[in-house]
Amino acid sequence: MTNKIIEPIATEPVFVENYDLQSANTLAIPATAAYFCEVESRQQLVNALAFAEQKKIESLIVGEGSNLVFANDYQGLVIQNKLLGIHVLEQSVDEILIRVGAGENWHALVEYCVDHGWYGIENLALIPGLAGAAPIQNIGAYGAELKDVLVQLTYIDKASLETTQMSNANCEFAYRQSVFKQRLKNKGVIADLTLRLFPNAKPSLSYPALRDQLPNDASPKQVFDAVCKLRQAKLPAPSQIPNAGSFFKNPIVSSTQLGKLKEQFPGLVSFAFEGDHKIAAAWLIDHRGWKSKSIKGVGVHQDQALVLVNPRRAKGSDVLGFARQIQDDVQNSFGIWLEIEPIVIG
């Protein structure tokens, strides 16, 4: 019998020049990065950041590229996150604390927790991407958000290379929003997340489509299966037709603004949201007749007006140009500016 030799992870990442990013973003935008590397350990990550510093170029950490629009070629270093590991930190009859490496696939993590009977993230099944990107826009779906379960995260500052623990409150979470899209935009890297999950919690069934089909005491597995089914029926898979999910955020308006809009547009779809109202951006886009329209190969999905599709792999400027036409049209028709949800690079 021979002993298996486990190779230590090299401390220096392998840097590739002029890297093709088309398969690194789910919109399949053809763009290149001046440099690219993968990081499997914190040491590799720190060395990658130091490489960028030494070359005096920017760096961009990416997961699965499911929320990215490359407007141009990227002149810096793209770092592919591969920091893995799921560890139970504490477990009692009431709760479980787990630490998750930022490079873990989000959906696989949800499935892992569901398999263990832990409530908390089952409503967030099938959201593409890696765990490390989840705090950036406080991922949310079917009445749940990451902020409901995140205890803290490990954050590495790019400039100082200092590692800190950031609490949930310090992440300044809001609807598709966090400090990482504002004051700390592209300033650091999230290395891991600590989540609080529950063995006995009540399922979160505030979303009507879930409430209608599940019992009040549905198990995490039942919620997970229902969410997966709903998402598979509604959303186009990027592997079949390149897209970045919802391209625009649902605008939030006051009761007064909503009242005025409803006088003019009685069919307008809206939802109560934290004292205000979320307007269904899909309704605005659909009402203006954009569904199924396309320009220069970029289009609005035939069933989902919020999803822009890029079947001909058009460049980022064409995707953003098309989005701009929709934004201008909605602004002129309803007086509402639609904000782009994905992160635009360059």
Ligand SMILES: Cc1cc2nc3c(=O)[nH]c(=O)nc-3n(C[C@H](O)[C@H](O)[C@H](O)COP(=O)(O)OP(=O)(O)OC[C@H]3O[C@@H](n4cnc5c(N)ncnc54)[C@H](O)[C@@H]3O)c2cc1C
């Ligand atoms: C079909 C489809 C459906 C979707 N549905 C939803 C949905 O229901 N709800 C929802 O909220 N989102 C949804 N999204 C958007 C997307 O899944 C999430 O935003 C996801 O968190 C992005 O993960 P990613 O690994 O692909 O990140 P990327 O697209 O690679 O990166 C996104 C941003 O995060 C930054 N980032 C990534 N990793 C790190 C890190 N470790 N540290 C610091 N910064 C980092 C990147 O620099 C970039 O700015 C959907 C996307 C698609 C394509």
